[in-house]
Amino acid sequence: MSLMKPFSFELPTRIEFGSGVSSAVVDVLKEMKKERPLVVTDPGLVAAGIFDRIRAQLEGSGVQFEVFSSVEANPKDRNVMEGAAAASSFGADCLIAIGGGSPIDCAKGIGIIATHGGKIRDYEGRTSVVRDILPIVAIPTTSGTGSEVTFSSVITDTANKFKFSIRHPRLAAKVALCDPELTASMPPLLTAATGMDALTHAIEGFTAIPSEPIADACALQAIELIVRYLPRAVRAGDDREARTGMLMGSVLAGISFSHSDVASVHCIAEALGGMYDAPHGMCNAVALAPVMEFNMPYCQERYAKIAAAMGYGYATEQEGAKKAVKHVERLAAEVGLPSFRSLGVRDEDMEAIAEKSVKNGSNASNPRPMGKNEYMGLLRSMK
Numbered sequence: 001m002s003l004m005k006p007f008s009f010e011l012p013t014r015i016e017f018g019s020g021v022s023s024a025v026v027d028v029l030k031e032m033k034k035e036r037p038l039v040v041t042d043p044g045l046v047a048a049g050i051f052d053r054i055r056a057q058l059e060g061s062g063v064q065f066e067v068f069s070s071v072e073a074n075p076k077d078r079n080v081m082e083g084a085a086a087a088s089s090f091g092a093d094c095l096i097a098i099g100g101g102s103p104i105d106c107a108k109g110i111g112i113i114a115t116h117g118g119k120i121r122d123y124e125g126r127t128s129v130v131r132d133i134l135p136i137v138a139i140p141t142t143s144g145t146g147s148e149v150t151f152s153s154v155i156t157d158t159a160n161k162f163k164f165s166i167r168h169p170r171l172a173a174k175v176a177l178c179d180p181e182l183t184a185s186m187p188p189l190l191t192a193a194t195g196m197d198a199l200t201h202a203i204e205g206f207t208a209i210p211s212e213p214i215a216d217a218c219a220l221q222a223i224e225l226i227v228r229y230l231p232r233a234v235r236a237g238d239d240r241e242a243r244t245g246m247l248m249g250s251v252l253a254g255i256s257f258s259h260s261d262v263a264s265v266h267c268i269a270e271a272l273g274g275m276y277d278a279p280h281g282m283c284n285a286v287a288l289a290p291v292m293e294f295n296m297p298y299c300q301e302r303y304a305k306i307a308a309a310m311g312y313g314y315a316t317e318q319e320g321a322k323k324a325v326k327h328v329e330r331l332a333a334e335v336g337l338p339s340f341r342s343l344g345v346r347d348e349d350m351e352a353i354a355e356k357s358v359k360n361g362s363n364a365s366n367p368r369p370m371g372k373n374e375y376m377g378l379l380r381s382m383k
């Protein structure tokens, strides 16, 4: 990190954090002077009853709202377009996104199309969102995505099986209601996968080329919290301290990578998610330790600082860096995440995975320069 490098830091999202804060949703709408929210969520959350308590708040206060609950995992371009049509026909003046990364990212896309028109694929990159979008209240139900505080939305282009990113501070939610109680019903494997996504955000946020001191501080605190609390949250879902620590870690990691970037772990994970529709957190979990090992010669000092945040002492930076990589490897195994090959990756797909990784908007942020050959070497080494 160079303290001499200029940077800007903007966080347009107001964060309300703590047990029970999701019950403030109606007050938040009143403060925003909004009265016709479209709720964006997914069928799993509706079936699990997690939406019920928010629904009760809205119904109890007489707010007119509609529900769009057709968001798929790895949210698809068609979900955004259907949601935007629902927002228009209802005359929504804001969006309430409830869920993990999929509904929140999808809501950001809906907010863009409802105010800008066109097709969501046209907004890839950092420059096409030129006006404010429909304001979003984000209510996370997992501890992983960080999407409640980030400026980005990742959507699957279904024709090309490619996940693309849209990034702009206008995508940020106006308010994030971060209520650990809503994360308590996640089953162990979802807790593990989303938690490894959060850890990846923190580690990539800390080591990506655009990193800066405020994002760094958030990343190191996130790493400390996630390594302490993820195994506990996986073992006992009702461990409230662990659930709170994980949600805080996820929020901090989100702030970190949104102001820095993600890097090659996410490039590979998004290629895998687009091709196999595999869960995002799992895709990160299988790639994180191998990519760290591969990047090691380019960021040994930073990995040693990560080891310190994990609680390790070391005599040399090299020793510290190795301890950080080993810890990540052990953690992924301890929380029960699968291997790379078990995601269904085929040898004949390796080139396509490498090509899609190179095309990813965050590829240039990896501390080690990565072309197709580097990805091929890395992918072949992954088990």
Ligand SMILES: [Fe+2]
Binding pocket: 145, 197, 201, 266, 280, 284
């Ligand atoms: Fe992620």
